[in-house]
Amino acid sequence: xxxxxxxxxxxxxxxxxxxxxxxxxTNLEGDIHVLVAGSNCSGAKDQAAKIYGVAxxxxxxxxxxxxxxxxxxxxxxxxISADYSHILSPATTNGKNYMPRVSALLDVAxxxxxxxxxxxxxxxxxxxxxxxxxxxQNSDSKKVITVRTTAFDAAxxxxxxxxxxxxxxxxxxxxxxxxxxxxESDRPELTSADVIISGxxxxxxxxxxxxxxxxxxKLGAAIGASRAAVxxxxxxxxxxxxxTGKIVAPDLYIAxxxxxxxxxxxxxKDSKVxxxxxxxxxxxxxxxxxYGLVADLFTAVPELDAKL
Amino acid sequence: MKILVPIKRVVDYNVKVRPKxxxxxxxxxxxxxxxNPFCEIAVEEAxxxxxxxxxxxxxxxxxxxxxxxxxxxxxxALGADRAILVETDIEVEPxxxxxxxxxxxxxxxxxxxILGKQAIDGDNNQTSQMLAALTGFxxxxxxxxxxxxxxxxxxTREVDGGLQTISVNLPCIVSTDLRLNEPRYASLPxxxxxxxxxxxxxxxxxxxxxxxxxxKTLKVSPPPVREAGIIVETVDDLVDKLKNEAKVIT
Numbered sequence: 004x005x006x007x008x009x010x011x012x013x014x015x016x017x018x019x020x021x022x023x024x025x026x027x028x029t030n031l032e033g034d035i036h037v038l039v040a041g042s043n044c045s046g047a048k049d050q051a052a053k054i055y056g057v058a059x060x061x062x063x064x065x066x067x068x069x070x071x072x073x074x075x076x077x078x079x080x081x082x083i084s085a086d087y088s089h090i091l092s093p094a095t096t097n098g099k100n101y102m103p104r105v106s107a108l109l110d111v112a113x114x115x116x117x118x119x120x121x122x123x124x125x126x127x128x129x130x131x132x133x134x135x136x137x138x139x140q141n142s143d144s145k146k147v148i149t150v151r152t153t154a155f156d157a158a159x160x161x162x163x164x165x166x167x168x169x170x171x172x173x174x175x176x177x178x179x180x181x182x183x184x185x186x187e188s189d190r191p192e193l194t195s196a197d198v199i200i201s202g203x204x205x206x207x208x209x210x211x212x213x214x215x216x217x218x219x220x221k222l223g224a225a226i227g228a229s230r231a232a233v234x235x236x237x238x239x240x241x242x243x244x245x246x247t248g249k250i251v252a253p254d255l256y257i258a259x260x261x262x263x264x265x266x267x268x269x270x271x272k273d274s275k276v277x278x279x280x281x282x283x284x285x286x287x288x289x290x291x292x293x294y295g296l297v298a299d300l301f302t303a304v305p306e307l308d309a310k311l
Numbered sequence: 312m313k314i315l316v317p318i319k320r321v322v323d324y325n326v327k328v329r330p331k332x333x334x335x336x337x338x339x340x341x342x343x344x345x346x347n348p349f350c351e352i353a354v355e356e357a358x359x360x361x362x363x364x365x366x367x368x369x370x371x372x373x374x375x376x377x378x379x380x381x382x383x384x385x386x387x388a389l390g391a392d393r394a395i396l397v398e399t400d401i402e403v404e405p406x407x408x409x410x411x412x413x414x415x416x417x418x419x420x421x422x423x424x425i426l427g428k429q430a431i432d433g434d435n436n437q438t439s440q441m442l443a444a445l446t447g448f449x450x451x452x453x454x455x456x457x458x459x460x461x462x463x464x465x466x467t468r469e470v471d472g473g474l475q476t477i478s479v480n481l482p483c484i485v486s487t488d489l490r491l492n493e494p495r496y497a498s499l500p501x502x503x504x505x506x507x508x509x510x511x512x513x514x515x516x517x518x519x520x521x522x523x524x525x526x527k528t529l530k531v532s533p534p535p536v537r538e539a540g541i542i543v544e545t546v547d548d549l550v551d552k553l554k555n556e557a558k559v560i561t
Binding site: 070072073074077095096097099100101102103104105106107108110111112113114115116125129130131132133134135136137138139140141142143175177178179180181182183184185186192194198222230233234239240241246247249254255265266272275276277278284289290291292293294295296297298303306307310311 | 322324327328329330337404405406409428429431432433434435436437438439440441442443444445448449450451452453455465468469470471472473474475476477478479480483488489490525526527528529530531532533534537539540541542543545546547549550552553557559560
């Protein structure tokens with residue numbers, strides 16, 4: 004039996020999260036096939052074929068897959084599922100959207116957000132906002148899995164897989180794409196950035212995030228935020244790092260004016276180096292920080308900016 | 312329009328849970344239980360649709376032990392009209408919950424099902440999508456805005472890079488994200504009134520679906536501990552450490 008990895012892409016490019024999932028799949032036995040379902044997705048298809056470790060790329064290029072509507076993608080995956088022992092996707096908002104639909108259609112459980120693979124049927128996954136790690140053994144004949152991408156390194160792009168065009172059309176016609184508002188930014192994406200600087204409630208308002216932007220520009224960093232900052236309307240929700248936002252693990256995470264609620268720590272505590280800048284010396288963020296600076300952020304951040 | 316709101320009883324979000332000493336599970340002795348925060352948002356959205364004249368009846372439903380009646384009463388106090396407990400003492404997984412909820416959907420024929428995107432205990436984020444698959448309904452997950460327009464729901468969804476808006480045919484399944492609304496607090500008179508509202512109990516077995524667990528939890532262990540580091544005195548010290556000790560900036 005082979006392993007099917009569902010690619011995350013925007014038709015033009017493969018997202019790095021796909022490479023992370025391919026690495027996860029190499030811990031299982033069997034050829035790795037990658038499904039690229041999209042519309043005018045030849046760019047993504049060619050990139051998928053270069054991911055090291057992939058034997059075959061299956062391409063479903065058709066208008067009904069353009070916006071990754073769960074109903075159509077799930078039907079497509081189910082239609083080609085027979086030959087696969089494991090079906091994996093990244094735990095992105097797309098993967099989280101269509102994969103449970105796939106598992107229910109196949110009448111199997113889903114194992115969400117795995118962080119380690121012990122064997123073909125046993126996996127580790129965080130529960131309770133990462134306060135506990137469960138080791139779970141699944142008894143279904145087919146394993147449907149979403150992968151926490153930060154837990155696996157990205158596979159290199161030096162392979163050359165066979166490309167197979169699928170003639171599969173699945174349009175349920177019960178859902179329809181209307182529009183998308185994707186934030187345009189020259190900065191790296193939060194989930195793939197090497198450096199992240201995040202602001203919390205201590206930032207006081209959205210305008211003050213400008214002082215983080217200057218530091219971010221110098222470090223090539225992405226900008227994130229705690230749920231408190233998002234709830235207060237300082238920045239949009241797609242900045243949110245935490246249990247219900249994005250899970251990140253950059254080389255350097257700088258938490259500015261963030262107290263360190265459990266829900267925030269769940270999203271960033273696997274970062275390699277954590278810096279906390281907060282004027283409250285009792286803030287829980289200091290318990291996970293490698294380097295803590297007890298200082299008023301409005302003096303410390305501009306000073307940091309000047310010294311970089 | 313009839314709205315079904317499935318909810319879940321979970322450990323209160325302020326509680327920091329720990330594994331049991333023998334790693335056989337999560338230590339839930341004497342911890343405070345509450346309605347899952349995302350489910351509270353689902354109840355609130357349904358109540359607003361009723362207040363706005365779109366919905367006529369709101370039914371709260373949960374799958375769980377008899378203790379879950381407490382959370383159904385909370386939903387009733389927040390504005391649900393009646394409640395259903397699908398009672399079982401088995402620790403049910405999302406697939407089983409979705410199968411049981413499908414049974415309730417068949418009995419009640421709601422036009423809209425609104426539920427939380429994930430429960431903060433298992434962090435699975437599966438039930439709404441599975442229910443959509445089993446009923447054959449369209450799904451609109453991670454909603455931050457919901458509008459009913461004729462026989463369709465127009466939903467703005469929180470996606471990785473920003474927002475996506477889709478239109479789905481009714482009946483449909485909507486799962487709530489944090490920014491959909493800010494739930495109200497139940498007033499004392501409404502808490503008193505909720506005690507008079509109907510709460511029906513259905514035996515899970517009577518719905519005739521397979522709810523046996525597919526996953527076996529072999530152990531529950533604490534996450535790797537991150538040692539606290541050091542406090543630096545000045546920004547200069549910080550920059551020096553990041554350059555020369557951690558070597559994460561140049």
